[in-house]
Amino acid sequence: MRRRMRSHWTAAAAVVMAGVLSLSACGGGGGQAAQPTQGGGDAKKQVEVFSWWTGPGEADGLQAMRKIFEERNPSYTFFDAAVAGGSGDKAKALLQSKLQADTPPDTFQGHAGAELQGYIKAGDLEELNFLYDELKLKDAFPAQLVDQISVQGKIYSVPVNIHRSNVLWFNPAVLKEAGVAGAPKTLEEFVAALEKVKAKGKVPLSIGSEWTVTHLMESVLLGSLGTDAYNALFKPGADWNSPQVTKALEQFKTIMSYAGDPQDDWQPAAKQVADGEAAFNVMGDWAYGYFHNPPEGGLGKKSKTDFDWAPAPGTEGTYLWLSDSFTLPKGAKNRDGAVAWLKVAASKEGQDAFNPKKGSIPARKDAEHSLYTDYLADALKDWSSNKLAGSIQHGVAVNQPWLASINEAVGLFIGTKDVAGLQKALADAAQANAQ
Amino acid sequence: MLVRRVRTWLPGLLLVAPSIVAIGVFVYGMLGWNFRLAMTDKHDEVSEGRFVGLENFIGLWDQPRWHLSVNHAIMFTVVFVLGALVLGWLLAFLMEKGIRGEATFRAVYLFPMAISFVATGIVWRWLMNSGMEERAVGLNRLFDAIGLPQWQWFRDPDWGMAAMAIPAIWQMSGYVMALFLAGFRGVPEELREAARVDGCTEWGVYRHVVLPLLRPVTLSALIILGHISLKVFDLIVAVSGKQIITDVPAVFMWVAVFDSHDPAKGATIASYIVLSVAIFVVPYLIWSVRKERRS
Numbered sequence: 001m002r003r004r005m006r007s008h009w010t011a012a013a014a015v016v017m018a019g020v021l022s023l024s025a026c027g028g029g030g031g032q033a034a035q036p037t038q039g040g041g042d043a044k045k046q047v048e049v050f051s052w053w054t055g056p057g058e059a060d061g062l063q064a065m066r067k068i069f070e071e072r073n074p075s076y077t078f079f080d081a082a083v084a085g086g087s088g089d090k091a092k093a094l095l096q097s098k099l100q101a102d103t104p105p106d107t108f109q110g111h112a113g114a115e116l117q118g119y120i121k122a123g124d125l126e127e128l129n130f131l132y133d134e135l136k137l138k139d140a141f142p143a144q145l146v147d148q149i150s151v152q153g154k155i156y157s158v159p160v161n162i163h164r165s166n167v168l169w170f171n172p173a174v175l176k177e178a179g180v181a182g183a184p185k186t187l188e189e190f191v192a193a194l195e196k197v198k199a200k201g202k203v204p205l206s207i208g209s210e211w212t213v214t215h216l217m218e219s220v221l222l223g224s225l226g227t228d229a230y231n232a233l234f235k236p237g238a239d240w241n242s243p244q245v246t247k248a249l250e251q252f253k254t255i256m257s258y259a260g261d262p263q264d265d266w267q268p269a270a271k272q273v274a275d276g277e278a279a280f281n282v283m284g285d286w287a288y289g290y291f292h293n294p295p296e297g298g299l300g301k302k303s304k305t306d307f308d309w310a311p312a313p314g315t316e317g318t319y320l321w322l323s324d325s326f327t328l329p330k331g332a333k334n335r336d337g338a339v340a341w342l343k344v345a346a347s348k349e350g351q352d353a354f355n356p357k358k359g360s361i362p363a364r365k366d367a368e369h370s371l372y373t374d375y376l377a378d379a380l381k382d383w384s385s386n387k388l389a390g391s392i393q394h395g396v397a398v399n400q401p402w403l404a405s406i407n408e409a410v411g412l413f414i415g416t417k418d419v420a421g422l423q424k425a426l427a428d429a430a431q432a433n434a435q
Numbered sequence: 436m437l438v439r440r441v442r443t444w445l446p447g448l449l450l451v452a453p454s455i456v457a458i459g460v461f462v463y464g465m466l467g468w469n470f471r472l473a474m475t476d477k478h479d480e481v482s483e484g485r486f487v488g489l490e491n492f493i494g495l496w497d498q499p500r501w502h503l504s505v506n507h508a509i510m511f512t513v514v515f516v517l518g519a520l521v522l523g524w525l526l527a528f529l530m531e532k533g534i535r536g537e538a539t540f541r542a543v544y545l546f547p548m549a550i551s552f553v554a555t556g557i558v559w560r561w562l563m564n565s566g567m568e569e570r571a572v573g574l575n576r577l578f579d580a581i582g583l584p585q586w587q588w589f590r591d592p593d594w595g596m597a598a599m600a601i602p603a604i605w606q607m608s609g610y611v612m613a614l615f616l617a618g619f620r621g622v623p624e625e626l627r628e629a630a631r632v633d634g635c636t637e638w639g640v641y642r643h644v645v646l647p648l649l650r651p652v653t654l655s656a657l658i659i660l661g662h663i664s665l666k667v668f669d670l671i672v673a674v675s676g677k678q679i680i681t682d683v684p685a686v687f688m689w690v691a692v693f694d695s696h697d698p699a700k701g702a703t704i705a706s707y708i709v710l711s712v713a714i715f716v717v718p719y720l721i722w723s724v725r726k727e728r729r730s
Contacts, residue, residue, distance in 0.1 A: 089677075093693040100480065118696050122481045203570075210678045261565045262590055265676075277570055401479075404694035408500055411679025415503075415592050 046079040047337035049326075050098075050105035052091040053358075054084040056297030057289050061358035065160075068353055069344045076337045081105050099124050104329035106338040112149045112159045112325035114234070114402070115395025117435070119327070120156055126328040127154040131339065135346055140364045144388045145321070148396065157325035160345045161360035164285045164379055165391040166219045166312040166320035169270065172305065174202055174279040183310030187223050187251050190313035194258040194280070203260035203278035208269035210262075211393060214410045216282045217252050218392040223314025224248035227387045234390070234397040236434045240427035249419045256414075274299050274307055282312050284322070284394070288375040289359030303374050311382075319386040322394035323363060398433065405429035466709065473702035480696055491703040501704075504682040507596045508711075511683065512664040514600035515607075519660050520653070522604060523611025530612070531619040541616075544609035552606065556673025559602035563588035563674070589674060589681055599681055603670055607663070611656050618652035619645065654719065661715040666708050684708050 047069075053062045059082070066078045083091035088109070095108055104124065110116050119125050132138055132155055138146055141159065149155060168183060175182070178197045184190040194204040207213055222230045225248055232238055239245075260278055263269040270287045272278035281287070288309070291301045301307050311318070326345050332338050344350040351362035356371050361380045372380050390396030392406060409425035473491055477484030495501045526544055530537055547555070562573040565587045571578075575585045588598040622645050630640045668685035675681040677690055684704050692701035 089693075093689075096693060096696075118480070121479070209676055210680070261567060261570070261587070263566075264560060264564070272570075401695045401697065404690055407694075408679065408690075411682075412499055412503070415680065 044075060044077045045334055045337055047076050047107070047334055047341055048079040048081050048105040049341060050081040050083070050091070050095060050108035052083055052085060052088040052109065054082050057293065058358050061354040064353040064357055065344060065350050068347075068350055069341055072344060073337070073340045076334075076340060078341075099329070102331055104332050106332040106334045107326045107328060107341050109324055110157060110327055111395030112157050112323040113390055113396035114399040116156055116327065117151065117399040118401070119329075120151060124329055125156045126330050127156055128158065128328060128342070129153075129155055131158070131342060131346070135343065137346055140346075140348075140366060142363075142365060142384075142388070145323075145363060148388065148390055149323075149325075157327045158342045158346045159323040159325040159363040160351055161324050161355050161358060162319075162363050162379075162383060163322050163324075163360050163394070164319055164382075165215065165322055165394060166222060166315045166318065167283065167285050167287070168219075168310050168312045169273050169281045169283060169287055169291070170308055170310070171273050171276050171279055172308050174200075174273075174276055178202070178279065180279075183308070184313045185316065187220065187255070187314050190280075191251075191254055191258075194255065197279040198258060202276075203272060204258040204280065205255065205260065206263065206269040206272040206278035206281045207256075207259045208263045208266040210411045210414065211407060212266050212269060212283065213256070213259075213414060214407055215266075215284070215393045216255070217410060219282050219312035219315060219320065220252040220255060221245075221248050221392075222318060222320055222389055223312055224251050227318045227389050230389050231397075233430070234434065238430055238434060240430045241423065245426075246419070246423060249423055253417060253419050256417075271299060274301050284391075285309075285375065285379060286359060292374070293359075309375060309378075317386055318389050319382055320389045320391055321383075322391040322396050324360075399435075402429055402433035405433065469702045469705050469709075472698060473706045475699055477699045478697050480698065484699065491699055492706070495700070495703055495707070500679065500682060500687060503679065504684050504687045507681065508665060508667075508683045510596040511600050511603075511667065512661065514597045515603045515664050516657065516660045518600060518604040519608045519611050520656060522608040523656070524615050526608065526612040527615035527619055530616055541613070544612050546609065547606045548610045550606065552603075552667075552670040553673045555602050555606050556670045559605075560674045563598060563601075565590045592680065595680055599671065599674060602674065603664070603667070606670075607660060611660070614652050614656050615649065618649045622648050654722075658716060658719050662712045665711045665715070 049062075049066075051062065053059050062080070062082070066080070069078055070076070083094055085091060091109075095105075098104055099119070099122070110119070116125065132146075137158070145159065145162075146155065149157065149159065170183060174197065175193070178193075178200045180193045180196055184193045197204040207216065221233070225233075225244055229244060233240060233245075260272065263272070266283050266287065267290060269278075270281050270283055270290055273281045274291055288303075290298050291307045292298055292303055294300050310316075312320075326342055328335070328338055328342060345354075346364075348362075348364055348366055348368070351364055352368050352371055355362050355367075356376070359376070361367070361372060361376055361383055365384060367380070369377070369380060392398055392403065395403065398406065406426060406429055409422055409429065412425070413419075413422040472484070474486060474488055475484035476482070476487045476490070530541065534540065564571070564573045564575060566572055566575055567585050568579060571585060574588075578585050586598065587595070589595040591598065626644055626648075627640050630644045635643065666685055667683060668689070671681055671683055671686055672689075677686055677694075685708060688701050688704040688708070691697050691704060
């Protein structure tokens with residue numbers, strides 16, 4: 001009898017356990033999906049804004065834009081879906097799984113230009129020409145920018161800022177010590193200056209992880225080929241096998257031979273310049289914030305004395321640009337809210353609130369100039385007068401698969417130092433991906 | 436009669452059914468789905484993907500990066516597995532010989548296993564910084580101070596992956612020590628005594644009695660370390676990120692899927708990783724099942 005009882009008891013327990021397990025499995029799935037709740041009736045509707053702005057400066061800029069958004073749209077609340085991590089590596093991986101599961105955020109950050117091609121091809125993005133017409137954005141942004149982000153006449157994103165990629169950062173004291181008069185204007189002068197610094201026993205050129213080498217390569221390509229030939233490299237049928245490209249890559253190899261020990265990322269590489277261990281570093285203008293900001297997020301250095309800047313050698317008069325932008329994914333839960341966000345992101349007020357904090361300049365031509373001082377004043381001046389070329393590493397000139405192939409080629413080149421192999425890999429990548 | 440029989444097996448079945456279903460779907464189902472994807476030409480997210488057989492599996496061997504990542508994985512595996520085995524064995528041997536405060540040492544050596552590979556990686560990234568001379572931090576600074584030569588660590592093109600195995604050895608050798616210590620303690624004192632009576636030296640006791648009895652432990656340690664090593668991802672990414680100089684198949688797979696947007700290529704690499712682990716594990720499983728049957 002007792003045995004009977006016990007087996008009853010275990011049977012019942014097993015059934016209950018199984019039930020609990022299957023229940024909790026369902027419950028876990030439903031509860032974990034942190035989706036904005038559907039606001040029914042008079043509840044405020046959430047707008048899920050997906051970005052990778054979590055660092056100092058960039059997150060402050062996002063907050064400033066959020067404030068304007070919430071003032072203008074009392075019926076919406078802002079849901080910050082930011083995912084931490086450098087150039088958006090982790091954010092992009094998560095975004096991809098969200099898009100594939102057809103649960104896109106209401107709007108997401110992406111680099112304007114070819115980086116968005118994959119999303120466009122997959123039919124994930126709605127075109128925004130209606131918004132450009134409504135807000136007369138084609139007049140507000142430079143014509144060449146609108147041209148470079150259009151895909152067959154259609155525009156899929158609203159650029160909120162502009163960064164410059166071809167900036168040569170240098171330490172004036174180290175240059176003086178090595179007897180270099182000023183920032184080198186051409187690649188030949190650059191190599192001569194690197195040689196002089198090397199003779200003094202300092203690191204001539206600091207570099208970070210492998211992507212910073214691709215970043216350097218795009219500036220060398222632009223400096224060697226000139227703006228028009230550089231831009232032509234990204235048109236269908238471009239000739240990456242030309243002797244001009246060979247020469248540019250040879251120069252790149254020479255410059256790389258002066259590079260110091262690779263650092264973990266761009267910040268430690270930039271810090272070497274700030275600390276006077278290295279003379280030069282080629283990095284985007286986000287480095288300005290790092291050099292200049294007070295010690296909580298930056299190095300607290302004085303501009304023009306502790307560090308200085310110039311266009312990367314041979315690229316004066318050209319703005320090698322990249323831009324953070326927002327998109328309108330198809331099938332977003334709250335399309336109206338997303339459009340309201342895009343309107344703020346496109347507005348003069350929104351861009352002027354965001355950019356001084358993020359350390360970038362607005363994409364609009366009519367920005368409030370007094371807000372942008374020091375480096376940013378320089379950048380704003382150049383932006384309105386320079387020719388434009390799109391960055392490779394930061395998603396303007398090439399799409400993501402193409403960039404992955406270029407990064408692979410550069411990564412292998414760092415090991416092999418084989419220019420012919422690099423050129424062949426670059427040509428193959430262009431062949432496979434140009435469209 | 437029937438009711439009684441049902442009563443005996445039904446509760447057990449109900450208890451394990453959810454796990455069986457979950458494993459069936461999420462492990463074996465996904466494995467099958469991955470192998471199927473690897474045999475299609477779905478080289479971007481939107482195309483349908485036709486069956487192309489083993490084309491991707493063969494094509495991968497034309498890519499210099501694949502050779503590099505396979506070589507890296509082999510070097511990492513050899514250094515890591517041997518290093519952790521030898522160090523773990525040595526630690527266990529010292530414990531076995533009897534030291535004061537054994538419990539404390541045991542906890543200290545076992546402790547790294549409680550830390551995730553990511554945390555280990557972040558600390559070792561700093562320790563293995565490649566700076567030289569006055570620019571050095573971490574271990575290079577220490578080496579400089581005591582006059583040892585400085586290294587480039589994982590950025591060395593030839594031996595970088597051997598350096599990358601050091602944090603992994605640091606992490607896992609305590610666990611191997613625990614395994615071996617259990618093995619040592621499992622050897623009955625009578626056997627040792629018997630050997631000594633037969634005129635064995637102390638070394639001979641180890642050579643002929645203890646070590647042969649440790650063979651199953653060594654084998655399980657080998658399997659555990661081997662499969663961790665072949666699929667290593669988190670440690671590499673935490674130490675160096677997605678850089679070619681430390682590329683391994685799992686990192687290559689991440690790049691293929693999320694940067695190159697090439698699902699078929701990613702699935703192919705994933706298949707190779709699964710197969711390489713299977714080469715380690717399957718013979719072991721067969722061996723242990725046979726052994727169980729025999730006993």
